[in-house]
Amino acid sequence: MSEVNTFFKSAFSVDNVIFGFDEGDLKVLLIKRGTSPFKGMWALPGDLVYPNEDIDAAASRVLEELTGLRNVYLEQVKAFGKVDRHPIGRVITIAYYSLVRISKYKITPASFARQAQWHSISDIGDLAFDHNEILNACFEQLKQSVRTRPIGFELLPPKFTLTQLQHLYEAVLETELDKRNFRKKILSMNLLIDLNESQEGVAHRPARLYAFDRARYEQLVSDGFHFELKESRRKLTPAI
Amino acid sequence: MSEVNTFFKSAFSVDNVIFGFDEGDLKVLLIKRGTSPFKGMWALPGDLVYPNEDIDAAASRVLEELTGLRNVYLEQVKAFGKVDRHPIGRVITIAYYSLVRISKYKITPASFARQAQWHSISDIGDLAFDHNEILNACFEQLKQSVRTRPIGFELLPPKFTLTQLQHLYEAVLETELDKRNFRKKILSMNLLIDLNESQEGVAHRPARLYAFDRARYEQLVSDGFHFELKESRRKLTPAI
DNA sequence: TCAAAAGTGTTCTTATTACACCCATGG
């Protein structure tokens, strides 16, 4: 029993990289720490896991307390467990990322109190703890997942234009895509429902609106279909 | 401080799916449990993480104690943290997989005492705890990784034949590959050194031996090269 | 009538698939 006591004095937490997409830009919801350690620095939202709480449930809870959102796409990435990663003791953290529609995000008491704010992925400074490392790992996994599963739609409103979808992929993959090739590829998958509606009130030709056809996707997968968007090769600038 | 005490009474462990390749078959090193709970059942090798030990170090330690091997390919997969996954208390486990050359595996005191044995991946029964779930997650990640990074070589001896390499990929990906297409693809990557040596003592035409050119791989990657072996599409048997 | 973004096809190139026979060795 004394040996058991040697071990049962650690804690674990979850940290959640909450991605959103707005104005063509991939964003992450960060909170400003109000207490030591790292007081005043930006950090990933997270919390200790209760002794009787599954880790996935803890990640959902953190997300809901902050955003008011439930039933959101949530995926575990990996654990971070360096001995000295937390100043107050041995705390392993399990990293998750989630995909939310920013338009549905509501200021909750928790997010108000914790000073939550969306930050562009391309403009993240030094974060508390090892949160930069965690954020990078989650971003890498998002890049990977978005190419092999149709999860990008989780970041868009239910009705979206092909250009919005393309910009989303460009933001996530940090690359530029060819408009015609992108449309050809995505439409050839037959995963989109053409809603026969158009944008309104835009100062240019209005775009058609589409919705993601989840039922069809499930069907195709069970028939052996494999979603895949290749990373477009970067043109190699020839050396002079 | 009392709130802290609520949390700091959990433990975490690492579990390691140790893959090996032998006789054309992908294998996993399991140990037979000598103590309760799950006494007598096969389980993944694992251990509690010491309070002053990084989780990656704990995974390496488990591997070395059992196999005598160091500096082996080791990759974290994810954490498993259901509340009731361990009968004696709240224990989260971090799953790793590692790739070893079975020929280098030595019986250590630990592996002898813990009755370690290689099991074919296609013949794994019910394991202790949630270890079937962990094994599946690690196998899936191996399948993924082996297609996008040249880690398969970690499972082969330093000198290998193209057929051995092909059989390795077939075992890991659980598919069949076309001999000529496989050779064309792998040789076109320029990652293999032709050793100008042949097998000896085989009752058929001896195969050429190759070695993986790690330096060249690093070089190619820094030039933007991306290792990729596509899963060969299964022929769809037309319905009558 | 201008600005702004939507929408659309073809050609070229590269990658993937399918497929069958001769070769070298040991027993």
Next chain:
DNA sequence: CCATGGGTGTAATAAGAACACTTTTGA
């Protein structure tokens, strides 16, 4: 001389890349 696995090329098809102009709307 036989059994066993080693080694090789080509043609057909599919996927990806490059690329420019016309359309529709609101201001």
